[in-house]
Amino acid sequence: MSGVHYRLGIDLGGTKIEGVVLDAACVTQWRERIPTQADRGYEHIVSRIVGLHARMLEVVGDARWSLGVGTPGAISAATGLLKNSNTTVMNGRPLALDLARAIGHPLRIENDANCFALAEACLGAARGHRVVFGVIAGTGCGGGVVIDGRILTGRNRIAGEWGHIPIDPTGAPCFCGARGCVETFVSGPGIASQYASLTGQTQSAEQVVARWQQGEYVARDVMERVFSAFGRGLAAVAGILDPDIIVLGGGLSNVPGLCERVRESLVRDVFSDTCDTPVVRHHLGDSAGVIGAALIGDERPIA
Numbered sequence: 650m651s652g653v654h655y656r657l658g659i660d661l662g663g664t665k666i667e668g669v670v671l672d673a674a675c676v677t678q679w680r681e682r683i684p685t686q687a688d689r690g691y692e693h694i695v696s697r698i699v700g701l702h703a704r705m706l707e708v709v710g711d712a713r714w715s716l717g718v719g720t721p722g723a724i725s726a727a728t729g730l731l732k733n734s735n736t737t738v739m740n741g742r743p744l745a746l747d748l749a750r751a752i753g754h755p756l757r758i759e760n761d762a763n764c765f766a767l768a769e770a771c772l773g774a775a776r777g778h779r780v781v782f783g784v785i786a787g788t789g790c791g792g793g794v795v796i797d798g799r800i801l802t803g804r805n806r807i808a809g810e811w812g813h814i815p816i817d818p819t820g821a822p823c824f825c826g827a828r829g830c831v832e833t834f835v836s837g838p839g840i841a842s843q844y845a846s847l848t849g850q851t852q853s854a855e856q857v858v859a860r861w862q863q864g865e866y867v868a869r870d871v872m873e874r875v876f877s878a879f880g881r882g883l884a885a886v887a888g889i890l891d892p893d894i895i896v897l898g899g900g901l902s903n904v905p906g907l908c909e910r911v912r913e914s915l916v917r918d919v920f921s922d923t924c925d926t927p928v929v930r931h932h933l934g935d936s937a938g939v940i941g942a943a944l945i946g947d948e949r950p951i952a
């Protein structure tokens with residue numbers, strides 16, 4: 650544990666900020682959630698994080714500690730500014746610098762999907778596997794690569810970002826500018842818009858899944874496309890990374906039978922005579938993001 654006694658993690662989300670204190674054995678000693686209050690702007694969010702961190706210091710006392718912060722988006726390798734966050738007031742801001750100044754201590758910031766993958770690789774469903782691909786599919790579709798217990802960030806800090814691989818050139822336009830990206834199928838909004846394009850009806854992803862379970866024909870068609878696209882996207886990932894295990898998280902991971910259906914599609918589409926890659930559901934649930942954040946504070950990236 651590199652002499653660090655406590656690992657502090659903060660998961661910054663659009664609606665909530667969560668903090669956790671792990672002891673040297675990575676056992677949770679303290680955990681708290683507060684509302685982000687993103688509508689009150691960037692400086693307010695920073696002050697919320699600093700306030701949460703101050704309460705963590707009360708837990709650790711005089712012991713040594715490290716701090717990691719997980720957030721949607723990424724710190725631009727070129728500018729040091731946050732980019733691609735769906736909490737848009739954060740974009741273009743020097744979050745790492747501002748937090749380090751306010752806290753007076755070094756910290757590391759990572760994409761939330763990378764944090765998820767690291768937590769599941771070190772302490773969750775992918776424990777014991779060397780090369781791990783973690784997927785978060787919910788509001789959007791992200792991913793993270795962990796090799797030998799360390800996040801592969803990549804030269805441009807986009808390693809694992811498979812959500813915008815185009816898999817259907819005739820598919821729906823994506824906000825990124827391409828068509829038929831993985832995310833246009835494998836996300837809550839993707840499911841809702843696939844359903845709307847076939848029926849003209851506005852239904853949430855949860856409602857579409859419920860209709861699928863009730864045997865509705867159109868919902869079944871939509872979900873078959875989702876499973877197929879999910880596996881096809883993972884086959885593209887496997888063609889480059891060939892991970893030892895794939896862990897699924899995010900809201901979509903609650904879809905019954907998802908892992909099995911996605912694996913069938915992966916096996917069908919991957920360029921190999923055999924494919925025994927396990928596709929499994931996360932083990933850490935909602936905690937993976939914040940636990941992964943705690944782990945990155947004391948982990949050096951490969952790249």
Ligand SMILES: [Zn+2]
Nearest residue numbers: 813823825830
């Ligand atoms: Zn896209």
